[in-house]
Amino acid sequence: MSEQIEYTKIFGRPESLKETPTHYCPGCGHSVAHRLVAECLDELGLREKTIGVPPVGCAVLAYNYFNFDMVEAPHGRALAVATGIKRVHPDKFVLTYQGDGDLAAIGTAETIHAANRGERISTIFINNAIYGMTGGQMAPTTILGQNATTAPGGRDPRLHGSPIDISRMLAVSNGVVFVERCALDSVKEIRKAKKAIKKAFQCQLDDLGFALVELLSPCPTNWKMTPKAAWDWVAEEMVKTYPLGVIKDITGYEDKK
Amino acid sequence: MLMNGSQTVGEAAVRAGCRYYFGYPITPQNELPEYLSARMLDVGGTFIQGESEVASINMVLGASVAGGRAMTSSSSPGISLKQEGISYMAGMELPAVIINMMRGGPGLGNIAPSAADYFQATRGGGHGDYRTPVLAPAGGQELVDLTFAAFDLADKYRNPVMILGDGLMGQVMEPVIFPDFIELADLPKKDWILDGCKGREPRAIYSMLLGQQGELYKHNLHLQEKYDRITAEELRWETKGTEDAEVVVVAYGTAARIAESAIEELEAEGIRAGLFRPITLWPFPLPPLRELSKKVPRIAVFELSMGQMVEDVILSVGERAEIYFHGLPGGIIPTPAQVAGFIRSAVKGDGTVGRRIDV
Numbered sequence: 303m304s305e306q307i308e309y310t311k312i313f314g315r316p317e318s319l320k321e322t323p324t325h326y327c328p329g330c331g332h333s334v335a336h337r338l339v340a341e342c343l344d345e346l347g348l349r350e351k352t353i354g355v356p357p358v359g360c361a362v363l364a365y366n367y368f369n370f371d372m373v374e375a376p377h378g379r380a381l382a383v384a385t386g387i388k389r390v391h392p393d394k395f396v397l398t399y400q401g402d403g404d405l406a407a408i409g410t411a412e413t414i415h416a417a418n419r420g421e422r423i424s425t426i427f428i429n430n431a432i433y434g435m436t437g438g439q440m441a442p443t444t445i446l447g448q449n450a451t452t453a454p455g456g457r458d459p460r461l462h463g464s465p466i467d468i469s470r471m472l473a474v475s476n477g478v479v480f481v482e483r484c485a486l487d488s489v490k491e492i493r494k495a496k497k498a499i500k501k502a503f504q505c506q507l508d509d510l511g512f513a514l515v516e517l518l519s520p521c522p523t524n525w526k527m528t529p530k531a532a533w534d535w536v537a538e539e540m541v542k543t544y545p546l547g548v549i550k551d552i553t554g555y556e557d558k559k
Numbered sequence: 560m561l562m563n564g565s566q567t568v569g570e571a572a573v574r575a576g577c578r579y580y581f582g583y584p585i586t587p588q589n590e591l592p593e594y595l596s597a598r599m600l601d602v603g604g605t606f607i608q609g610e611s612e613v614a615s616i617n618m619v620l621g622a623s624v625a626g627g628r629a630m631t632s633s634s635s636p637g638i639s640l641k642q643e644g645i646s647y648m649a650g651m652e653l654p655a656v657i658i659n660m661m662r663g664g665p666g667l668g669n670i671a672p673s674a675a676d677y678f679q680a681t682r683g684g685g686h687g688d689y690r691t692p693v694l695a696p697a698g699g700q701e702l703v704d705l706t707f708a709a710f711d712l713a714d715k716y717r718n719p720v721m722i723l724g725d726g727l728m729g730q731v732m733e734p735v736i737f738p739d740f741i742e743l744a745d746l747p748k749k750d751w752i753l754d755g756c757k758g759r760e761p762r763a764i765y766s767m768l769l770g771q772q773g774e775l776y777k778h779n780l781h782l783q784e785k786y787d788r789i790t791a792e793e794l795r796w797e798t799k800g801t802e803d804a805e806v807v808v809v810a811y812g813t814a815a816r817i818a819e820s821a822i823e824e825l826e827a828e829g830i831r832a833g834l835f836r837p838i839t840l841w842p843f844p845l846p847p848l849r850e851l852s853k854k855v856p857r858i859a860v861f862e863l864s865m866g867q868m869v870e871d872v873i874l875s876v877g878e879r880a881e882i883y884f885h886g887l888p889g890g891i892i893p894t895p896a897q898v899a900g901f902i903r904s905a906v907k908g909d910g911t912v913g914r915r916i917d918v
């Protein structure tokens with residue numbers, strides 16, 4: 303008589319992700335970020351009450367990958383669209399997912415004012431220091447010296463201004479309860495990112511105010527690097543301009559270390 | 560009730576079930592957001608003064624996709640900023656009501672009444688192959704009736720609808736009667752909204768159609784089919800005294816009201832002038848005007864712009880009747896006597912006021 307073996311599933315596709323291959327480049331941070339968002343939604347049991355707003359940018363097709371309700375917003379307007387949704391459904395979970403061009407350039411006004419109104423919305427901010435979708439032009443977050451197709455010779459503060467630290471800018475607003483900057487370059491940092499995302503989601507569930515998680519995210523394609531080199535660049539170069547860690551936390555949550 | 564036009568629209572909107580208003584101040588329509596900021600508190604709705612017109616129209620987009628009856632209002636320069644959002648909503652097939660109390664342009668122009676945004680309103684304004692129904696009240700009670708109609712049309716066709724008024728209409732006080740509040744629960748159910756996917760498959764609403772199988776092509780044909788239906792079914796216009804008229808004045812909105820007074824003055828002189836007033840500017844009531852032009856020798860078009868609607872009149876009338884045009888730039892409201900002068904000159908065909916259009 304053979305013995306019945308019991309299997310325990312320890313890893314699989316989160317329900318909040320569809321079984322659809324993504325179009326992201328190898329080594330791109332978007333795919334990791336998608337998975338983290340999906341895992342957090344699953345773990346908090348939020349999938350069926352979530353309405354997501356993807357950006358215009360490389361993640362514009364996120365509605366093909368996420369397995370919950372989603373609506374397109376014009377470039378930069380995700381937080382205005384999300385505001386409208388949240389006012390109709392205050393009991394639902396509203397999420398925006400935005401790149402640096404989307405959130406920190408064309409959508410700066412929408413970002414600052416939604417945050418300042420303390421909208422009960424959770425925002426995932428993908429900072430890859432470049433415009434990915436349109437082919438590597440300079441972003442407001444491009445770091446000094448970094449090459450971009452519209453910053454030949456690298457970003458020069460006199461010519462292009464200095465990189466914008468939107469997370470720190472938002473932190474001064476009273477409507478904002480939680481901002482953390484994490485990186486998607488190593489297992490250790492990705493774990494921290496997941497914790498931060500979950501905490502940001504909790505802020506909305508507890509009706510505290512606006513919360514944002516910034517994710518330093520590799521764009522190997524437009525940085526013209528291998529995935530490995532891109533991850534190293536995040537860890538070694540990008541963090542100098544954008545130091546990791548909690549930027550603001552007035553949630554009163556006791557962090558379970 | 561005695562109310563100014565902007566407040567009238569606000570009260571009508573609330574009674575028509577609008578619970579979400581998003582807007583940014585601009586003269587001459589500020590009485591509308593001011594009125595609604597208080598009224599939404601009474602009815603448990605939402606009023607947000609957005610940080611810009613761009614943000615406001617996108618809040619409307621969000622509220623609409625979530626299933627609420629949503630509205631924004633502005634005046635000319637602000638409407639220019641809303642065009643991106645209106646184009647997206649047309650592409651995504653989302654209902655919304657947009658009020659434009661027009662002022663003088665181009666640019667910052669001035670805050671006096673004008674009707675110079677006809678092209679922008681009826682031709683799309685934003686990018687892409689899309690249309691928005693445009694309703695042009697002549698003020699007073701019609702502001703109430705067309706506000707109700709606008710919300711119904713928007714829902715029926717899942718499309719943004721614009722009400723095109725002007726600064727004068729917004730500020731003049733007139734007596735109006737409001738219908739009762741509609742019951743939100745009685746509105747037809749929307750089976751496409753986003754409210755979380757509990758108990759169903761997730762939905763995505765978007766206008767980006769990259770598919771190589773001609774997805775966008777098919778979508779635009781689908782939209783066109785809808786616009787054709789609207790054109791066939793939703794034309795609105797009004798005629799007065801057009802039987803046996805020797806001249807028919809075509810005018811909309813405030814211009815139509817001035818023309819009406821002018822026509823009354825001319826009656827005493829024995830001039831038989833009728834009025835044709837388009838109420839839907841898009842779709843333009845082309846077939847009825849075409850029919851009329853077979854019976855009257857002269858059509859006199861009067862606009863508070865330098866000539867925009869006249870192009871639709873030309874399309875309707877062709878060579879079936881003589882067309883005369885008189886337009887005034889924004890900022891000056893003519894007296895009925897001035898407009899009577901134009902009509903008189905059109906009847907004589909002497910062209911001393913306005914000009915004859917050669918088709």
Ligand SMILES: Cc1ncc(C[n+]2csc(CCOP(=O)(O)OP(=O)(O)O)c2C)c(N)n1
Pocket residue numbers: 357358359360361377400401402403404405428430432433434435436441
């Ligand atoms: C109004 C408007 N302007 C410009 C564009 C073109 N555009 C699409 S994506 C993009 C930049 C996106 O960059 P980012 O937000 O950093 O996202 P990423 O692609 O890097 O993920 C731009 C400029 C657009 N779609 N709409």
Ligand code: SF4
Pocket residue numbers: 325326327329330331332360430434435520521522523524
């Ligand atoms: S271009 Fe960059 S951001 Fe876009 S998918 Fe590729 S790696 Fe990701």
